[in-house]
Amino acid sequence: MRHHVELPEILASKITKLEASLRSICEYDGGNVVLATSFSAEDMVLTDALVRWDLPIGLISLETKRLHPETQTMIARTQEHYGIKVDVYEPEPNAVDEYVTTYGLNGFYDSLEARRACCDFRKSQPLRRALIGRSAWITGQRREQSLTRRQLAEREIDATHNMIKYNPLVEWLWTDVLDYVELYRLPINPLYARGYVSIGCEPCTRALRPGEHPRAGRWWWESATTKECGLHQNLSPVDTE
Template sequence: MSAVFSPAPDPSPASSWAVLQDVLQNIARSHPDAVFASSLGAEDMVLTHAIFSAGLPIQVFTLDTGRLHAETLALIQAVHDRYGVAIRRVQPEPGAVKAHVDAHGAFAFYESVALRKECCALRKVEPLRRALHGHSAWLTGQRRGQSLTRADLPESELDPVFGLRKYNPLAAWTHDDVWAAIRRFAIPYNPLHDKGYPSIGCEPCTRAVRPGEDERAGRWWWEQKLSKECGLHAGNLKD
């Protein structure tokens, strides 16, 4: 299949990259202990490149839920090969995951939003809480154009879930901006993007999107659009 989400000619001005570099440097100065939670998606790879290529003291980690695609796990090694820096893998508590699976089954998340969010809480939210403990700020690769729940995303906010400063440096970037940067700097990315996956999470909970669907339509596709956050960014959901 052709590369559905690879960019056409570079539409992004060089100034966008310079602005991003300035933003990240300012974050690092204001929060020397800042960390970046990477989903290893396209946006996150852009931020990873910006951080590692500039040698910024921002630690990069990813949530290894135990259910990631093989392509996603391979990208961790590709990053190390490219930049010589390891992305830290934060994993869920094995006992808690086992207890949930024993009680509800391995695919209970298909049965209800509540059970899906419980699975996300065990595999993603609790590990993230551990990873953020003791830090004053964290970064994400979220963009406003990804979904309805992120339409009003600020570039900087006080995280209501984890109680620390949260930065979304790519909030105003478009899909084309992201892919122009990937093309310009030959940034490694997940090959699933070329197979119709603009947003990639756990393997059982992610599918390719169809023409006309928004970028996160393939995440938890059996649910209503406004429930589609896992708890990491619960502040995006409106009452």
């Protein structure tokens, strides 16, 4: 049984809106929607909400084979804590071999081309397989996260996968996420306690230094304007007029 919590007014309002958004997604897209979770704090908020309101939205995750051990353990922790199944998708073994032959195991440090190629076979290609037959997908992206997400819309047309992509936490602040995690005692990645905020693959993620932007720990050797993995391309806001 969940413990009773007193919600701050602003957070309570955002949770109410989140519930309405998720229920609307289920109604509009007919029960074949998935949450793409990396087990970030944001994704754990969404997972908790889906279970809390018993919504027919499945979970998929990308096991890139370069994740931190702490992130890998979140798969089992999440399934056990919520009594749900997460469908996990991995890169094709031949794609791994081809990349290593072309660029080297850690060639992503050498050029933007090599880094994007790594993200493509470890993330983008498995995501394409994961979304086959789906009607829509959901992410935990927020506008506050980075320069590349400041214009993020709550509903987007995903031309790559020919479906709608939803970002129901788009207006949430990091403090809102942390408040929700604390209030409902969510299981979260242990790396957060060690100074990580945006958590990706192990060789491409580091803990933040004092005063750094939340995305500074991702691909820290690159420009702030290139710090996306390619999962969120060919998107345009849905016209709500």
